Amino acid sequence: MTEVELLKQLESKGCSFIIDVPSVGGFESKLLSPEQAIRLLSDKESVYGEAMGLSKADYVEWHASQGSVYCSELTAAGKRCRNMVVRGTGLRSKEWLKLRDSGGYCKTHGG
């Protein structure tokens, strides 16, 4: 019996695989499939991302920034402005993804 088959048998007997995903300012409890539970051992950030509705890269960015979206404008030196978008901090994963993809501006750049 493979590890996944074992977990599937446990699941069929009412066992659930619940994880506390590192989130903004704490953790969020999420239910994992047996396949995800196994993958947690080798690629936890990918599983965290799936549980939060994000890709692995987006999960890493969202968690590292604590749900912050940075200004879309360039500075005079041609670098991306590192100020936060107005009301663009502490966002939950789906709100963060939406705002990051639509872009926005900090106070200095007219946000």
Ligand SMILES: [Zn+2]
């Ligand atoms: Zn800016």
